[in-house]
Amino acid sequence: MATIPVSQDLRRGGSFLVAAATPDEIFTPADLTGDQRLIGQTTEEFVTKEVLPRIPELEQHKKGVLPELLKKAGEIGLLGGLVAEQYGGAQLDKVATTVLAEKLAAYASMAVAHGGHAGIGTIPLVYFGTEEQKKKYLPKLATGEWLACYCLSEPQAGSDALASRTRVVLSPDGKSWILNGQKMWITNGGFADVFTVFAKVDGDKFSCFIVERNTPGFSVGAEENKMGIRGSSTVPLFFENAAIPKENLLHEVGRGHIVAFNTLNAGRFSLGAYCLGGSKRAIADSAKYAKERTAFGKPIAEFGLIEAKLGEMAIRTFALESMIYRTAGMIEAAVSAAESGPDKSKAAMQTLEEYAIESSISKVAGSEILDYCVDEGVQIFGGYGFHEDYPMARAYRDSRVNRIFEGTNEINRMLIVQMLMKRAMTGALPLIAAGKKLADEILAGPSFEEAPAGEFAAEQQSIAQAKKAFLLASGAAVQRFAEKLADHQEIVAALANIVIDIYAMESSLLRAQKAARDAEAMGDAARTYIYDAVDRIEKEARTALAATFEGDALTTQLAVLRRFTKHSPVDTVALRRRVAHAVLAQNRYPFEAR
Ligand SMILES: Cc1cc2nc3c(=O)[nH]c(=O)nc-3n(C[C@H](O)[C@H](O)[C@H](O)COP(=O)(O)OP(=O)(O)OC[C@H]3O[C@@H](n4cnc5c(N)ncnc54)[C@H](O)[C@@H]3O)c2cc1C
Numbered sequence: 001m002a003t004i005p006v007s008q009d010l011r012r013g014g015s016f017l018v019a020a021a022t023p024d025e026i027f028t029p030a031d032l033t034g035d036q037r038l039i040g041q042t043t044e045e046f047v048t049k050e051v052l053p054r055i056p057e058l059e060q061h062k063k064g065v066l067p068e069l070l071k072k073a074g075e076i077g078l079l080g081g082l083v084a085e086q087y088g089g090a091q092l093d094k095v096a097t098t099v100l101a102e103k104l105a106a107y108a109s110m111a112v113a114h115g116g117h118a119g120i121g122t123i124p125l126v127y128f129g130t131e132e133q134k135k136k137y138l139p140k141l142a143t144g145e146w147l148a149c150y151c152l153s154e155p156q157a158g159s160d161a162l163a164s165r166t167r168v169v170l171s172p173d174g175k176s177w178i179l180n181g182q183k184m185w186i187t188n189g190g191f192a193d194v195f196t197v198f199a200k201v202d203g204d205k206f207s208c209f210i211v212e213r214n215t216p217g218f219s220v221g222a223e224e225n226k227m228g229i230r231g232s233s234t235v236p237l238f239f240e241n242a243a244i245p246k247e248n249l250l251h252e253v254g255r256g257h258i259v260a261f262n263t264l265n266a267g268r269f270s271l272g273a274y275c276l277g278g279s280k281r282a283i284a285d286s287a288k289y290a291k292e293r294t295a296f297g298k299p300i301a302e303f304g305l306i307e308a309k310l311g312e313m314a315i316r317t318f319a320l321e322s323m324i325y326r327t328a329g330m331i332e333a334a335v336s337a338a339e340s341g342p343d344k345s346k347a348a349m350q351t352l353e354e355y356a357i358e359s360s361i362s363k364v365a366g367s368e369i370l371d372y373c374v375d376e377g378v379q380i381f382g383g384y385g386f387h388e389d390y391p392m393a394r395a396y397r398d399s400r401v402n403r404i405f406e407g408t409n410e411i412n413r414m415l416i417v418q419m420l421m422k423r424a425m426t427g428a429l430p431l432i433a434a435g436k437k438l439a440d441e442i443l444a445g446p447s448f449e450e451a452p453a454g455e456f457a458a459e460q461q462s463i464a465q466a467k468k469a470f471l472l473a474s475g476a477a478v479q480r481f482a483e484k485l486a487d488h489q490e491i492v493a494a495l496a497n498i499v500i501d502i503y504a505m506e507s508s509l510l511r512a513q514k515a516a517r518d519a520e521a522m523g524d525a526a527r528t529y530i531y532d533a534v535d536r537i538e539k540e541a542r543t544a545l546a547a548t549f550e551g552d553a554l555t556t557q558l559a560v561l562r563r564f565t566k567h568s569p570v571d572t573v574a575l576r577r578r579v580a581h582a583v584l585a586q587n588r589y590p591f592e593a594r
Pocket of ligand 1: 116149150151152153155156157158159160184185186187188226229234401404405406407408409410411489
């Protein structure tokens with residue numbers, strides 16, 4: 001795949017906070033190659049022909065239907081995207097797997113099952129398996145002959161996964177590992193053949209093991225009665241002196257956390273892509289309904305408040321899509337650059353770690369934007385939005401879990417800031433230097449530095465100033481609380497929200513600037529997002545500063561903040577309506593593949 005060349009300053013994860021990219025440096029859906037588009041089409045056709053007609057059976061949990069569909073997906077190459085060709089996989093690039101994920105999300109339960117198998121179920125073997133383990137499992141996982149799942153959570157250990165109580169000891173003859181304990185909430189567990197199980201060796205060394213379904217002493221519990229994604233399988237697992245061969249240790253004893261957390265990094269990014277697909281679906285369903293439904297003598301699509309909803313759904317989805325493809329492009333460029341090295345899997349793993357901040361952003365923004373879209377979707381459908389015979393009720397229920405699994409959004413917000421601070425301290429990201437430069441600038445008073453010029457000058461200025469607002473608020477919090485900052489979670493979450501909005505603002509604007517087609521409508525979407533985001537950022541920074549300073553010091557800091565967040569009024573009502581008109585003209589999200 002041709003990758004987008006990126007300058008040195010922008011190659012580090014999180015660097016968007018301290019460096020400004022140009023439009024040519026970001027990957028956008030308009031850059032999709034013919035092959036990547038073809039993957040999208042194939043996936044879309046598969047979902048339309050094979051999956052959607054079977055939703056009633058899937059929702060009623062009819063035995064065998066979901067594994068049958070997963071195996072069919074495997075037959076046409078939709079399961080082996082991450083698996084190297086030498087093990088029978090399709091070895092797709094990061095952008096192609098992103099397209100695939102979003103297209104599968106037309107039915108959320110299918111997306112979750114796919115993620116559980118081809119994502120977090122398969123990744124531990126791809127990146128940490130020995131040659132023998134890869135040869136044994138990957139060819140079967142790539143085709144769907146065997147299905148996989150990822151087993152980390154326990155009844156008493158979810159977010160705090162390292163508090164696992166599942167225990168492992170080596171058998172007296174040294175030939176097997178003996179597992180005892182319980183897992184909870186395991187996606188695909190009801191039918192999976194291969195289980196990646198995390199447990200503590202001798203009660204303290206967190207490690208990872210491959211468990212096969214027919215293992216004596218291992219049993220699978222009943223399906224959970226869930227609020228949503230009812231078509232997916234979620235079960236508890238039980239281990240009572242379950243003996244597995246010694247060679248089924250995955251990676252090293254005591255290094256299970258490396259397997260677990262790196263796998264989740266990859267899973268989080270993909271979850272954002274699945275949510276993107278779900279958001280687009282909600283927009284399409286809502287647009288069609290709004291045109292068909294009449295009230296007070298006209299289609300409800302003609303009412304300003306309905307247009308505002310459709311417009312805002314598309315604007316937020318545009319921001320999400322811009323972030324996701326920008327990140328996918330960066331990951332792919334980094335993986336391709338490292339491919340000449342001796343250990344490709346290690347390079348890919350390091351790349352995932354490098355972009356862990358962007359992956360958490362993808363997860364949090366994706367799940368919350370999807371929640372917004374389905375919530376407004378229900379509202380557009382009115383009473384019919386509350387009825388299970390119409391699509392929005394299920395979409396609304398299905399969406400909610402995305403804020404909970406793959407690390408809750410609270411945990412991911414903490415991680416975003418924690419990872420940034422770690423990078424600042426180790427010098428991997430020049431945040432401290434940027435903070436010092438800002439402090440000098442503040443001391444020097446209002447500057448007459450050259451303002452950006454051109455069509456989007458005001459927006460570029462807003463983004464540059466938003467980065468300063470982040471440096472101001474985060475620098476103050478770090479100085480005041482130092483290593484105790486993690487205990488001030490509300491401040492950390494406010495900082496994370498600023499980071500997420502900055503990435504969304506910048507990615508939206510760069511894409512609109514790069515666009516050759518529909519540039520005007522994309523400009524409307526980017527402008528609206530940026531205008532509203534500046535106000536959100538001001539509020540979050542104010543919250544953080546007010547929890548950090550008091551009295552005169554606070555007054556001074558707030559005056560500085562105002563310098564960074566002042567912006568000229570924009571008629572977002574008109575812009576949002578224009579975006580809504582683009583939605584209604586196409587009966588769907590209007591920026592697809594552009
Ligand atoms: C449908 C479904 C499918 C799932 N699939 C899988 C799977 O395939 N494999 C797997 O291993 N797991 C799976 N999970 C489990 C999921 O990852 C956990 O539910 C999730 O990590 C949260 O853990 P918990 O439920 O124990 O909640 P808790 O950790 O108890 O959290 C409860 C609340 O407290 C908050 N909280 C916890 N710690 C902190 C903190 N330090 N700071 C601030 N707030 C905090 C959380 O954000 C949350 O709001 C699945 C869950 C569901 C519902």
